[in-house]
Amino acid sequence: MSSACVLGTANPTQATRYQLWADSAGYCCNPICQNPLFVDVGMALTTHFGEIAHIIAASPGGPRGDATVPVPNRGERENLVLLCANCHTVVDKTPDSHPVEMLLAWKEQRRAAVEAALGIAGHTTREQARAAIEPFAHQNRHIHRTIGPDNDYRFDPNAEEAAMWDREVVATIIPNLHQILRIVDANRELLTDEEKDVVAALRSHVDGLTHRHLGDGGLRVSRYPAGMENLFA
Numbered sequence: 001m002s003s004a005c006v007l008g009t010a011n012p013t014q015a016t017r018y019q020l021w022a023d024s025a026g027y028c029c030n031p032i033c034q035n036p037l038f039v040d041v042g043m044a045l046t047t048h049f050g051e052i053a054h055i056i057a058a059s060p061g062g063p064r065g066d067a068t069v070p071v072p073n074r075g076e077r078e079n080l081v082l083l084c085a086n087c088h089t090v091v092d093k094t095p096d097s098h099p100v101e102m103l104l105a106w107k108e109q110r111r112a113a114v115e116a117a118l119g120i121a122g123h124t125t126r127e128q129a130r131a132a133i134e135p136f137a138h139q140n141r142h143i144h145r146t147i148g149p150d151n152d153y154r155f156d157p158n159a160e161e162a163a164m165w166d167r168e169v170v171a172t173i174i175p176n177l178h179q180i181l182r183i184v185d186a187n188r189e190l191l192t193d194e195e196k197d198v199v200a201a202l203r204s205h206v207d208g209l210t211h212r213h214l215g216d217g218g219l220r221v222s223r224y225p226a227g228m229e230n231l232f233a
């Protein structure tokens with residue numbers, strides 16, 4: 001924490017600190033820096049030089065200070081950004097070159113980059129959201145069609161396909177369904193009201209499937225909702 005960051009009630013809670021570290025993905029949030037914040041210092045030791053910077057300063061006289069913002073709000077996640085020690089010093093010594101809007105944009109860019117890396121980005125059109133879901137849905141449809149329980153082997157309880165199907169449900173189908181739900185949740189504002197019902201049904205299906213194959217095994221699994229075929233279509 002630099003001397004410009006007066007603490008007191010503008011000091012973030014421990015939970016907020018964890019969130020800021022997660023938000024940064026472990027790299028300085030200045031997009032032209034992006035230095036890794038954890039440094040191997042040898043002898044199997046690791047240290048970090050991440051610092052929590054205030055966007056609007058903790059005190060009104062500090063960098064980007066604004067007396068109209070209530071003191072507790074200055075210690076909230078929205079007003080804080082994780083930077084390397086160098087960038088923290090630079091943004092606080094040159095606040096005119098690093099205004100509030102710029103630091104907020106850094107945070108937003110990192111959030112978008114992390115989501116994109118995880119394949120859970122928010123999309124601007126229904127076509128984009130559908131395209132993001134399609135590879136996962138396609139793979140699941142293919143597995144279901146080739147070794148799913150609707151095939152003839154269901155009459156033979158010892159069929160090899162049954163074991164293959166069980167394995168694929170855990171290794172591929174359930175992870176793909178969770179990925180589809182993440183994408184849908186990130187694009188919820190693009191859903192129609194009817195589609196929200198389809199997604200609720202999908203969530204029940206995924207919960208049931210997850211419990212049956214990875215949990216207590218006892219739950220009945222609702223069917224994969226037919227409406228998924230036209231989601232975002």
Ligand SMILES: [Zn+2]
Nearest residue numbers: 028033084087
């Ligand atoms: Zn930096």
